[in-house]
Amino acid sequence: MIILFANQKGGVGKSTLAVLFANYLSLVQNKEVVIFDMDNQRSIYNKVQAAQVLENKPLYEVEAAEMEQFSTINEIVREKEGLITILDVAGNIENDSLIPIFKGIDLIICPFAYDEFSVGATIDFSEVVRTLNEKANIVFVPNRIKTNVKYETLESVNKVLLNFGAVTRPLPERIDFQRITTFETPPSIIQAVSPVFDLIFNEFIHKYTGSWKEKV
Numbered sequence: 685m686i687i688l689f690a691n692q693k694g695g696v697g698k699s700t701l702a703v704l705f706a707n708y709l710s711l712v713q714n715k716e717v718v719i720f721d722m723d724n725q726r727s728i729y730n731k732v733q734a735a736q737v738l739e740n741k742p743l744y745e746v747e748a749a750e751m752e753q754f755s756t757i758n759e760i761v762r763e764k765e766g767l768i769t770i771l772d773v774a775g776n777i778e779n780d781s782l783i784p785i786f787k788g789i790d791l792i793i794c795p796f797a798y799d800e801f802s803v804g805a806t807i808d809f810s811e812v813v814r815t816l817n818e819k820a821n822i823v824f825v826p827n828r829i830k831t832n833v834k835y836e837t838l839e840s841v842n843k844v845l846l847n848f849g850a851v852t853r854p855l856p857e858r859i860d861f862q863r864i865t866t867f868e869t870p871p872s873i874i875q876a877v878s879p880v881f882d883l884i885f886n887e888f889i890h891k892y893t894g895s896w897k898e899k900v
């Protein structure tokens with residue numbers, strides 16, 4: 685199964701949530717995971733390199749890759765039943781290299797924020813994805829939500845996004861999210877993300893990987 689973390693908007697938490705979700709799949713759900721970092725900023729890949737200097741063992745492989753390599757990667761990972769492949773991409777819908785990726789993935793996790801620029805970009809992005817791929821589930825994850833702010837548009841935004849997919853509970857803006865790693869997730873963060881990740885896993889992933897489990 686291939687999961688894409690994407691949104692047109694930068695800084696919404698794609699790379700952060702990709703790492704936390706990979707940790708969750710590996711540690712909580714005992715899944716074999718690989719991340720392909722296809723964002724030119726290589727923020728996940730660089731994080732792993734930095735961690736290796738300290739001799740921390742990552743829970744899974746992280747590869748730097750170009751979006752153009754998707755079809756090759758797709759062929760390889762499809763051979764490995766039970767493997768969950770996570771792609772982190774920049775998500776600019778002007779980039780044609782994204783077309784085969786949008787067409788070929790099974791699930792999209794789309795972090796976003798409730799500000800007007802983020803919402804506009806998220807809706808544009810979803811329209812493009814839906815046009816190219818009718819089947820893939822899209823899960824929207826509100827991220828960096830401040831507890832002391834009232835989000836006036838929350839309900840109307842959710843209503844629009846529900847036309848494209850599911851919307852999870854929001855994840856809070858918290859300083860500990862800025863120090864995450866690919867070798868462990870601190871208990872404080874596990875507590876914050878578990879309800880959201882459990883829902884995504886149970887609703888959208890278990891049925892794919894479950895059939896594989898039953899076979900062995």
Ligand SMILES: Nc1ncnc2c1ncn2[C@@H]1O[C@H](COP(=O)(O)OP(=O)(O)O)[C@@H](O)[C@H]1O
Nearest residue numbers: 694695696697698699700828856857858861862
């Ligand atoms: N829930 C959160 N609380 C606080 N900071 C966050 C949260 N999620 C992401 N961040 C921070 O926001 C910045 C952008 O996140 P990142 O995952 O790099 O976004 P993207 O990959 O979408 O560009 C990073 O500095 C990251 O540490």
Ligand SMILES: [Mg+2]
Nearest residue numbers: 698699723727
């Ligand atoms: Mg990123």
